Amino acid sequence: MTIDYVEQALNLREKLIARRRDFHRHPELAFEETRTASIVASTLSELGLEVQTGIGKTGVVGILEGDQPGPTVLVRADMDALPIREETGAAYASETPGKMHACGHDGHTSIALGVAELLTPLRDKIHGRVKFVFQPAEEIGKGANAMVADGVMNDPAPDVSVGLHLWNSLPIGSVGMAEGPIMAGALTFNITVRGKGGHAASPHFTIDPVVCAAQIVTAFQSIVSRNMDPFESAVISVTQINAGEAYNVIPQFAELKGTVRYFRKDVYELVTRRMKQITEHIAAAIECAAEIEFSPMTQPVVNNGHVRERLLPVFENIVGQGKIDSIRTMGAEDVGVFMNDVPGVYFFVGAKDQTADHYYPHHHPRFTIDEESLPLGLALLASAVAEYVLPQAD
Ligand SMILES: [Zn+2]
Ligand SMILES: [Zn+2]
Numbered sequence: 001m002t003i004d005y006v007e008q009a010l011n012l013r014e015k016l017i018a019r020r021r022d023f024h025r026h027p028e029l030a031f032e033e034t035r036t037a038s039i040v041a042s043t044l045s046e047l048g049l050e051v052q053t054g055i056g057k058t059g060v061v062g063i064l065e066g067d068q069p070g071p072t073v074l075v076r077a078d079m080d081a082l083p084i085r086e087e088t089g090a091a092y093a094s095e096t097p098g099k100m101h102a103c104g105h106d107g108h109t110s111i112a113l114g115v116a117e118l119l120t121p122l123r124d125k126i127h128g129r130v131k132f133v134f135q136p137a138e139e140i141g142k143g144a145n146a147m148v149a150d151g152v153m154n155d156p157a158p159d160v161s162v163g164l165h166l167w168n169s170l171p172i173g174s175v176g177m178a179e180g181p182i183m184a185g186a187l188t189f190n191i192t193v194r195g196k197g198g199h200a201a202s203p204h205f206t207i208d209p210v211v212c213a214a215q216i217v218t219a220f221q222s223i224v225s226r227n228m229d230p231f232e233s234a235v236i237s238v239t240q241i242n243a244g245e246a247y248n249v250i251p252q253f254a255e256l257k258g259t260v261r262y263f264r265k266d267v268y269e270l271v272t273r274r275m276k277q278i279t280e281h282i283a284a285a286i287e288c289a290a291e292i293e294f295s296p297m298t299q300p301v302v303n304n305g306h307v308r309e310r311l312l313p314v315f316e317n318i319v320g321q322g323k324i325d326s327i328r329t330m331g332a333e334d335v336g337v338f339m340n341d342v343p344g345v346y347f348f349v350g351a352k353d354q355t356a357d358h359y360y361p362h363h364h365p366r367f368t369i370d371e372e373s374l375p376l377g378l379a380l381l382a383s384a385v386a387e388y389v390l391p392q393a394d
Pocket of ligand 2: 103
């Protein structure tokens with residue numbers, strides 16, 4: 001039995017586009033994806049899948065049970081939009097002011113529904129089952145954990161996990177599937193610097209927390225450049241500085257906030273240890289007191305070598321040799337939660353819009369994709385699942 005997934009996906013092309021445009025018109029923010037979730041649930045139910053709703057608040061799970069025994073493949077798609085006011089001018093632009101699908105999750109939801117539609121008629125030939133996981137709240141990094149807390153990794157527990165992200169900096173026809181860490185772990189930090197306030201004209205009676213905060217920001221710049229192995233990667237970005245309210249008052253406090261990105265646990269440990277040392281010791285050196293708090297957001301997304309090796313020829317069959325890219329990004333994703341204890345692959349599907357006058361990245365108010373990436377994404381994702389549940393020869 002040989003199935004041409006590209007042809008099958010192209011048969012669903014109009015449906016994929018129409019569905020993606022409908023989701024695009026009606027974007028919903030993290031944990032508010034009720035309309036999207038109900039369309040997902042009813043589509044899966046109509047196909048005859050066993051459906052659970054309200055998993056991780058607004059998440060949906062659908063199980064396509066094959067007639068033969070075999071493994072469980074988890075397919076993950078995220079459903080949430082962003083608090084951005086759309087400026088694309090598209091005919092199917094957001095009808096909700098201040099909300100927009102500016103990351104492509106509308107396409108992911110449409111593609112995963114397409115996988116269910118494409119594979120359901122093959123049920124009698126499927127060995128094992130496909131567990132479709134429609135996740136809420138990816139953009140705030142909380143949806144995957146919420147679904148796991150509601151038991152998504154049990155009954156049945158997946159044996160392998162696959163998912164994709166449409167990627168609009170990658171040309172159509174290219175697939176990003178590097179081995180190992182492909183998306184960064186992320187955390188946020190809050191620093192409070194305490195000094196002693198007073199009159200700006202008499203600094204000698206004060207301990208200035210602004211000067212201390214500035215020195216901490218500057219000293220952080222040496223961690224990546226001087227403490228880290230040059231072959232490793234990390235980002236430390238201070239993104240907020242808050243202190244004082246008047247021209248002539250030295251404030252009591254200064255606050256610094258920002259984010260750290262990393263690929264490896266030892267890099268995470270090095271960076272956070274040095275940030276803590278720098279914060280406390282610079283403060284002590286200029287007689288302030290300072291503390292730093294870290295809050296984890298997401299862990300790195302790590303592609304399993306065996307799964308990647310197995311899917312490489314499958315994908316090359318679809319996009320051709322030399323089209324598998326090895327891009328990595330310091331962007332963060334919570335899909336890693338589904339790939340923690342289960343071998344898996346998360347891949348990027350080229351979706352670059354050649355008609356755009358400029359390049360507008362993910363999360364930009366003019367973010368667009370080439371919708372031909374939808375049938376291509378469907379062919380890739382369906383064939384990845386089939387590699388595990390549909391033996392090639394009958
Ligand atoms: Zn995003
Ligand atoms: Zn995204």
